[in-house]
Amino acid sequence: KQTEIEVIIRHWYQPLFIQKRWIEDLNILISQYIIVCIFAVIIIIMIIYAHIYFKKKKIQFTDEIFQSNGNKIIAASDDTTIRIWNLYLEKEIQILQGHSQAVNDAQFSPDGNTIVSCSKDATIRLWDTNFGTEIKKLTGHLDNVTAAQFSSNGQTVISSSWDKTIRLWNVNSGQEMKQFIGHSERVNDVQFSPDNQLIASCANDCTTRIWDVKSGEVIMKFRRGRSIERINFSRDGQSIVLCSDDAIAQIKNITSLHIFKKLHYTLVRYVAYSPDGQTIVSCCDNGAIRLLDVALGMELQCLNIHTQPVIGVDFSSDGNMIVSASKDKTIRLWKRL
Template sequence: MRPILLQGHERSLTQIKFNPEGDLLFSCSKDHVINVWFAHNGERLGTYDGHNGTVWSIDVDSQSRFMISGSADNTLRLWSIQDGKCLYKWEFPTAVKRVAFSEDDEQIVCVTEQRMGYQGAIRVFNINRDGDGTDQPKEPTSFFNPIGSKAVVCAFAQTPNLIITGHESGKIALFDAKTGDEVLNNERAHMDVVTDLQLSTDRSYFITSSKDKTARIHDTRTLMVIKTFTTETPLNSAALAPLKPYVLLGGGQDAMSVTTTSLRQGKFETRFWHKIFEEEVGRVKGHFGPVNTIAVSPRGDCYASGGEDGFVRVHHFDESYFRAKPYGDLEIED
């Protein structure tokens, strides 16, 4: 798999995201810029300029019409994907760490940082999809502060009006988006901060990664841990490969302790694990620093990783990947 190296950021990557068709790849970074690329050849299509702080998180709606971004400049922004215009801007007292669209694109959720006397908060906004998208409600439809450990990642669950959150303590919880009540939680989902949360295509299960060196697959309804993948390095990101029983994990020691270890020791690889058997099946090297974010194309034909080194690497899977029989001779029907 010869990677395509995308050089469009000057600082470390914070999140990368494919659009639902899998033909566009969005990347955001600490250099305040959001880029969009063609996934098949790595050509840069454009940039979304406007933030003046680290862009922590981005998400794209199911029609590839709108994108949302959350940044350290304390704003949440709505963008037109087609022409790169910022359509609307919400301002908060603290940084926006994570953003996500609901399945029907009607709502967005964002997590804001706990800082300077402000509690960490979760806000849900309705999105007005009529017209050009510039007419948006200023106030959130719901706003609540999770009690206890602060939320760091979030997403809409498969049941309407439920939000999944991952917390600094390693807890995973389900909140009612309307009332802000905690419906269910798993306090011991991880032993350390949850660094990433990605849903399966049908949202019936999701994978989380954590600094406790594990990634886990959970059932969305019960929050039960279904599978655990244990590594020897803190993980920053975990993704599910569609159409194949693989999970992709990325991480590495933080940049502070990297200088004291060799590249081999730093474990800066993307690691493939078998989703069912919980066994590692392969590694892909390449980054010169921790892998901060991983995304797999919804088509299942390629994946991308973004590193602390400021590069995005896009790998298109070889023929052998599609020919491999991960279940032995058993044929799995979609």
């Protein structure tokens, strides 16, 4: 009797044990599947949130080239005006009028009290930011003035032109101080180094040149097979980023040219360093904005919301936000995740 009872118990216990183990294994599989699904949903929500946030901040805009300064954006326009926008109010607060042709560039002075602009009318103009009035008109260039920038102390302005020259101007007197001659084609851009000791220029002659401001001599020249459109110093002055019709390149330690892998497949309009120098932001004619890791030379992110060519892009002073301007008539603010 006892043996029969043991056999019967084993007969019932073994299936129950197998069923219990099977249920435990099934529960583990279901738990793992749920975890994977939750993780996937979180990623999708993050992506959707990023796109919603990026679309949220949009300002109607009709201009070409811009520069941000704290809570303001200054924009140079094809309609001969310079416009100032307040980012927090999301509206235009001032229009500066005086140029007779399209305005190519406009920038705030370091103290924010003056604006320098340049135009296809071959002039450079200084404006009072507070009153919106013209202070001085700088004349001397013989053709379209493509870029104008204040030195970091605000005492001088450097400019580039289709007349193949670069000129240095005294802000107080409005007089030309020096010419830098060497490019054989139109000069597209020029920038001061942060310490004002050097300037970098790029032109349709496919060269980038680094000049000594004091002597006016070229101390270094780099050649690429294509026209160079824009140029920008890093904050520490040790590197320069430049862009052409299809590529981005960096001059490291002002000694060697390094071409990043091809990221854009159309005209690259503008490039800029982040404040910490670790990231480059660029924009191009297909509406894309790309973030590039400087050390690795790898693309970090591609922002594709603009529907027309993006013609200006820049970092905020803390590097946490990007401002872009496009021919789709919008300015967009992008927060880094």
